[in-house]
Amino acid sequence: MDKRVINKQIIIENYSEKSSVLYDNNINKNFLYGEATKRFIKNIKLNSKDFVVADIGCGTGYVFEILTKKYKEKKIKFYGIDPAKGMLKVANKKIKDKRTKFINGSFEKIHLKNNSVDRVISTLALHWVKSIDKSLKELKRVLKSKGSVDILMIEKSDGKEFKKLVFRVMKKFLSNKQIFNAANLINRVTKKEITKKIIKYFDLKKDYNLSVKIKKKLIYGNCNDHIKWWQARSLQIISEIKNKKLFINTLKKELDKFKTKKGIQFDLSLLEIHLLEK
Numbered sequence: 604m605d606k607r608v609i610n611k612q613i614i615i616e617n618y619s620e621k622s623s624v625l626y627d628n629n630i631n632k633n634f635l636y637g638e639a640t641k642r643f644i645k646n647i648k649l650n651s652k653d654f655v656v657a658d659i660g661c662g663t664g665y666v667f668e669i670l671t672k673k674y675k676e677k678k679i680k681f682y683g684i685d686p687a688k689g690m691l692k693v694a695n696k697k698i699k700d701k702r703t704k705f706i707n708g709s710f711e712k713i714h715l716k717n718n719s720v721d722r723v724i725s726t727l728a729l730h731w732v733k734s735i736d737k738s739l740k741e742l743k744r745v746l747k748s749k750g751s752v753d754i755l756m757i758e759k760s761d762g763k764e765f766k767k768l769v770f771r772v773m774k775k776f777l778s779n780k781q782i783f784n785a786a787n788l789i790n791r792v793t794k795k796e797i798t799k800k801i802i803k804y805f806d807l808k809k810d811y812n813l814s815v816k817i818k819k820k821l822i823y824g825n826c827n828d829h830i831k832w833w834q835a836r837s838l839q840i841i842s843e844i845k846n847k848k849l850f851i852n853t854l855k856k857e858l859d860k861f862k863t864k865k866g867i868q869f870d871l872s873l874l875e876i877h878l879l880e881k
């Protein structure tokens with residue numbers, strides 16, 4: 604058993620080295636979290652005054668892949684920020700639009716000037732940060748006073764039932780400490796908790812309207828679909844396991860036990876957050 608304890612730095616290294624290529628495959632992009640992300644981005648409508656748009660935790664550039672095409676003619680500066688250099692490398696290779704620039708950074712340290720961004724967008728990254736408070740403070744710093752924010756992140760109960768199966772298998776391959784650490788790496792917040800934090804930094808009486816919605820959906824897939832998205836998004840956990848092949852085979856067997864007529868179920872639960880100027 605590998606005793607190395609997973610931490611946030613390992614998450615970023617793994618996104619960088621291995622997940623960046625897996626991450627961009629079509630199964631991950633079109634199934635489950637990928638599908639939910641696509642839907643979220645497609646509903647984003649930029650305003651005529653959105654000249655500077657920043658995607659924090661941009662990964663391989665999924666948001667800008669869609670937005671640069673949707674707003675082909677518009678004079679917009681698109682900044683993609685991510686701590687994983689490997690993810691940025693894929694993004695840079697893929698997106699050739701001259702209006703786009705990818706910068707190494709994080710939610711906690713956004714390398715953009717104070718008061719410089721009209722629109723902040725972020726998909727499935729805020730739950731990975733070290734501190735949500737620090738991240739919101741940094742968001743507030745870079746956001747123009749009339750700016751707006753769109754965030755998609757996982758909600759506390761996301762995949763609760765599905766992950767019970769995964770944990771059952773993980774127990775055979777990892778120590779309790781490793782499992783505990785892996786489980787605690789993600790900031791699992793409820794709608795109430797994230798709302799409370801946002802209100803601390805953004806004045807809803809004077810400046811902003813806030814909408815926080817929970818989006819729940821049961822997603823069915825076959826064993827391979829589930830294994831593929833899970834591998835693309837959980838490499839940081841798999842990296843802890845010595846015999847990865849045996850782990851994946853054991854996981855497949857466990858998942859197969861829960862196959863229904865519709866397929867194997869995942870209980871998706873996401874938070875859609877929109878902070879708009881009054």
Ligand SMILES: C[S@@+](CC[C@H](N)C(=O)[O-])C[C@H]1O[C@@H](n2cnc3c(N)ncnc32)[C@H](O)[C@@H]1O
Binds near residue numbers: 664
């Ligand atoms: C699940 S991926 C999402 C990528 C992209 N937004 C998408 O929807 O395809 C999570 C991303 O968050 C990044 N990340 C991890 N820690 C972060 C932090 N503290 N601040 C910003 N991004 C972070 C990872 O490097 C990774 O690229």
